[in-house]
Structures are given as structure tokens and as C-alpha cells.
Amino acid sequence: MLSEEDIAVPVGTTLDRFIMRKQEAFPYATGELSQLIRDIALASKIINREINRAGLINIAGMYGTQNIQGEEQQKLDVIADVRFIRALKNGGEVCAIISEEQDKIIDTGNRHGKYVVALDPLDGSSNIDVNVSIGSIFSVYRRVTPVGTVPNETDVLQSGRKQVAAGYVLYGSSTMLVYTTGHGVHGFTYDASLGEFFLSHTEIKIPEKGKIFSYNEGNYDDFSPAIQSYITDCKTRRYSGRYIGSLVADFHRNMLKGGIYLYPPTQKAPNGKLRLLYECYPLAMLIEQAGGMATDGKQPILDIVPTDLHQRTPLYIGSADMVRTVTQGLETEYAAQ
Numbered sequence: 001m002l003s004e005e006d007i008a009v010p011v012g013t014t015l016d017r018f019i020m021r022k023q024e025a026f027p028y029a030t031g032e033l034s035q036l037i038r039d040i041a042l043a044s045k046i047i048n049r050e051i052n053r054a055g056l057i058n059i060a061g062m063y064g065t066q067n068i069q070g071e072e073q074q075k076l077d078v079i080a081d082v083r084f085i086r087a088l089k090n091g092g093e094v095c096a097i098i099s100e101e102q103d104k105i106i107d108t109g110n111r112h113g114k115y116v117v118a119l120d121p122l123d124g125s126s127n128i129d130v131n132v133s134i135g136s137i138f139s140v141y142r143r144v145t146p147v148g149t150v151p152n153e154t155d156v157l158q159s160g161r162k163q164v165a166a167g168y169v170l171y172g173s174s175t176m177l178v179y180t181t182g183h184g185v186h187g188f189t190y191d192a193s194l195g196e197f198f199l200s201h202t203e204i205k206i207p208e209k210g211k212i213f214s215y216n217e218g219n220y221d222d223f224s225p226a227i228q229s230y231i232t233d234c235k236t237r238r239y240s241g242r243y244i245g246s247l248v249a250d251f252h253r254n255m256l257k258g259g260i261y262l263y264p265p266t267q268k269a270p271n272g273k274l275r276l277l278y279e280c281y282p283l284a285m286l287i288e289q290a291g292g293m294a295t296d297g298k299q300p301i302l303d304i305v306p307t308d309l310h311q312r313t314p315l316y317i318g319s320a321d322m323v324r325t326v327t328q329g330l331e332t333e334y335a336a337q
């Protein structure tokens with residue numbers, strides 16, 4: 001059997017070629033997950049085109065409806081949602097989808113689809129109209145209901161440890177697709193002139209220690225003393241405060257450079273703001289594969305048992321040393337309560 005080393009793939013390889021080479025290491029692989037990743041890549045190319053010309057073709061701004069989170073939907077939230085759902089339906093590998101922009105599970109009608117996808121079609125919605133980096137986030141599971149039957153909530157409400165793939169697309173100064181199937185984290189940069197994603201970042205590892213901290217300063221007064229003192233300590237050490245306000249973009253920077261992203265409970269979001277299934281689980285799988293950590297202040301994000309499609313959680317994610325320090329501070333605080 002070919003080992004991972006035997007099929008090391010050179011930078012500059014297309015996504016397609018990379019997927020094929022990696023698949024060779026798993027003789028039992030059937031190619032369905034590979035095809036699913038290609039379907040996600042296709043949708044992201046279309047969304048990338050829409051984002052780049054949003055201001056020209058009147059798709060900037062509000063759509064005029066609210067999603068189940070009570071958030072005003074941006075036109076691009078809805079467009080990205082439609083594009084991903086259509087690509088995954090047509091691809092045939094996915095039987096059910098849960099999306100930030102949809103109240104309920106979407107039954108794709110692909111009865112023989114073996115996979116389930118959780119989606120944040122457009123992340124960083126508040127940055128859409130101001131030309132700041134935004135993203136899409138995805139998480140993939142094998143279904144638990146028998147193939148051929150109607151999917152249900154049990155297919156979606158699975159532990160984060162059951163993810164078979166997770167990733168994001170970053171629409172920034174360049175467009176990148178970053179994902180893992182549990183064998184390292186790899187990044188691909190999009191060349192629109194060729195319509196191809198090319199391998200640009202292999203085996204991404206986050207530094208154990210970082211010097212960047214990311215949180216919304218406007219929420220500082222809501223934070224518990226343990227969080228406030230951790231932030232003060234970062235400032236005392238002259239770490240850099242960086243906050244884009246798009247989770248994918250803040251996460252990506254911190255993963256490459258070392259750092260921590262914090263979204264603790266606030267008055268407005270007492271259970272945290274970010275959604276477990278399609279924001280925190282996938283990024284937690286990526287960060288653990290990259291050698292970092294992700295907790296809710298009490299336990300690893302991937303160990304949280306999901307109970308609701310759109311449940312929220314506090315999030316502390318990034319360099320292991322920094323997340324460990326925050327989590328220990330919170331544990332001491334909880335123990336004293």
C-alpha cells in the first residue's frame with residue numbers, strides 16, 4: 001500500500017490531481033467524498049465570481065428577509081446558499097444539507113447519497129458590502145440512516161468527532177480553499193484565469209505559541225473576569241490585536257501566523273454567537289489537524305454533543321498554548337463559582 005510520503009504532492013498541483021493522488025492511499029475509497037469536495041469547489045468558483053462583481057450587478061445589500069437566527073439576510077447570503085445547495089444536489093453524493101440560511105434540514109432527494117453537509121454559505125456577512133474578506137465554511141459527515149431511505153436529524157446532529165471532512169473558502173486578496181479529511185490541512189489558491197485551484201499550502205501547522213489576539217473589543221465589558229484578565233495579559237505582552245469581523249479570515253490569519261480568536265458569551269449572545277454545526281465544528285477539526293486547540297471554555301469543541309441544528313457556543317480557537325491558558329483561567333473561574 002502507498003504511504004502518505006509515497007504520494008507527497010508538489011505545490012502547484014491542481015485540486016483535482018491532489019484529490020486523486022490522496023485517494024490512491026485509500027484503496028477502499030470509492031471516490032464519492034472526492035466528488036463532493038469537487039462539487040464544493042465548483043460552487044465556490046461561481047460564488048467567487050458573484051462576490052467579485054457584486055457591486056456591478058446589483059447583488060450587494062439586503063435581501064429583505066431574516067434567517068432563523070433573526071439576522072437580516074444579505075443578497076449574497078442567499079445567492080451563496082442557492083449555489084452550494086444546487087451544486088451538492090446535482091453532484092448526487094449528498095442526501096441532506098443543514099445551512100445557516102435554512103430553518104430545517106434540506107432533503108436533496110439523493111436517496112443514494114452517503115454524505116451529509118453542514119454549511120455556512122457566506123461567513124462574515126457584515127463585511128460583504130465593504131469589500132473586506134469573507135468566506136464559506138463546510139463540514140461533511142457520513143449519513144447514519146440507511147442509504148436509500150429519507151434522511152433525518154440523526155444524520156445531521158452527529159458529534160464533531162464524526163466529521164469526515166471540513167474546510168472553508170476564503171474570498172480575500174486571493175481566493176483559497178482550505179480543507180482536511182483527517183490527514184492534515186491543505187490550502188489551494190484559485191487562479192481565475194485558468195478556473196483552477198492549485199495547491200499552495202501543504203500540511204499547514206499553527207505555531208504552538210502566537211502573538212495575535214482577535215475579539216470584538218465592543219463586547220469587552222460583557223466578558224467574565226478570566227477573559228478580561230487574559231486580554232489584559234495579551235496587551236501587557238504587546239501582542240497584536242487583530243479583528244476582521246469575518247471568522248474565516250481571522251481564523252485563517254491566526255492559523256498561518258499563530259494567534260487566538262475569542263468569541264465569549266455576551267449580553268446579546270449569552271451562549272456565544274457562533275454556530276456549532278457549521279462554524280465551530282469544522283474550524284475545530286481543522287485547527288486540531290493543524291496542531292492547535294478549540295474549546296468552549298469547558299471542553300474541546302469537537303466533544304460537545306449537538307442537540308439543535310442552529311445551536312450556538314462560546315469559541316476559543318487557535319494556538320494550543322494560548323487556548324490552553326484561556327481555558328485554564330475559565331476553569332478556575334467556574335470552580336470558584
Ligand SMILES: O=P(O)(O)OC[C@H]1O[C@](O)(COP(=O)(O)O)[C@@H](O)[C@@H]1O
Pocket residue numbers: 100120122123124125126216245246247248273
Ligand atoms: O460583529 P461581531 O459580533 O463581532 O461578530 C462577527 C462574527 O460573526 C460572524 O459574522 C458570524 O458569521 P455569519 O456572517 O456567517 O453570520 C463571523 O464571521 C464573525 O467572526
Ligand SMILES: [Mg+2]
Pocket residue numbers: 120122123124247279
Ligand atoms: Mg458565519
Ligand SMILES: [Mg+2]
Pocket residue numbers: 100120121122123124125
Ligand atoms: Mg453566514
